Amino acid sequence: xxxxxxxxxxxxxxxxxxxxxxxxxxxxxxxxxxxxxxxxxxxxxxxxxxxxxxxxxxxxxxxxxxxxxxxxxxxxxxxxxxxxxxxxxxxxxxxxxxxxxxxxxxxxxxxxxxx
Amino acid sequence: xxxxxxxxxxxxxxxxxxxxxxxxxxxxxxxxxxxxxxxxxxxxxxxxxxxxxxxxxxxxxxxxxxxxxxxxxxxxxxxxxxxxxxxxxxxxxxxxxxxxxxxxxxxxxxxx
Numbered sequence: 001x002x003x004x005x006x007x008x009x010x011x012x013x014x015x016x017x018x019x020x021x022x023x024x025x026x027x028x029x030x031x032x033x034x035x036x037x038x039x040x041x042x043x044x045x046x047x048x049x050x051x052x053x054x055x056x057x058x059x060x061x062x063x064x065x066x067x068x069x070x071x072x073x074x075x076x077x078x079x080x081x082x083x084x085x086x087x088x089x090x091x092x093x094x095x096x097x098x099x100x101x102x103x104x105x106x107x108x109x110x111x112x113x114x115x
Numbered sequence: 116x117x118x119x120x121x122x123x124x125x126x127x128x129x130x131x132x133x134x135x136x137x138x139x140x141x142x143x144x145x146x147x148x149x150x151x152x153x154x155x156x157x158x159x160x161x162x163x164x165x166x167x168x169x170x171x172x173x174x175x176x177x178x179x180x181x182x183x184x185x186x187x188x189x190x191x192x193x194x195x196x197x198x199x200x201x202x203x204x205x206x207x208x209x210x211x212x213x214x215x216x217x218x219x220x221x222x223x224x225x226x227x
Contacts, residue, residue, distance in 0.1 A: 004158075033214070041200070043159065043217040056214055090158045104151075104215060106158030 003027050004107035006091050012113045013081055021076045021110045023091030031055075032074035033092040033104065034066060043090070049074055050096055078112075086114045119203045124222040127193045135188040135221055137203030142183050145207040149215070150177065150188050152199040159202065159217075162188065198225045 048056035049068040091107040120138040127133040150162040176189040200220040
């Protein structure tokens with residue numbers, strides 16, 4: 001069973017389009033994250049939700065809007081896509097409350113290419 | 116977040132031990148030392164973490180200097196599957212510090 005899953009795995013789209021990436025975790029965790037890994041392989045956090053509430057927003061353009069319908073899902077919607085949005089996006093989850101060291105489990109990534 | 120310094124790359128031979136160093140001279144008393152690795156075309160995965168004492172798990176060992184200003188991740192017998200980028204990350208607990216701040220990491224190449 002996949003612990004953290006993302007769909008789609010690959011996403012190719014034109015500049016200006018709006019797209020969504022979905023993430024689901026079946027670990028029962030209370031916290032989920034979105035990370036972006038650019039072409040230089042730097043991995044940087046974008047957002048984090050704890051119990052469906054936003055707890056981290058790392059100065060990401062407001063074209064990016066995360067949505068957490070429940071604790072097991074954290075989707076990422078991107079409006080007006082730009083060339084610079086091309087990257088691999090990773091979803092992750094962890095258990096904050098009651099956990100001792102907050103190990104994060106990552107999904108397989110979604111490679112977004114904006115043409 | 117306190118900063119870590121790692122070599123850009125290291126090379127090892129299969130079935131030999133690998134020692135991956137990390138310097139963190141500005142570590143604070145509440146910082147834990149975490150190691151994650153990222154295999155090619157995959158998401159990062161947790162390897163090990165520690166605070167003051169050396170730690171062992173099924174994947175690796177973590178040796179922490181007495182002054183905590185450096186640490187070493189030890190892979191006892193490298194396999195080809197261990198070829199990955201290894202990230203050393205400092206993470207404090209309590210408050211609202213939930214995030215992992217990844218540096219450049221060390222690219223480990225394992226030769227057959």
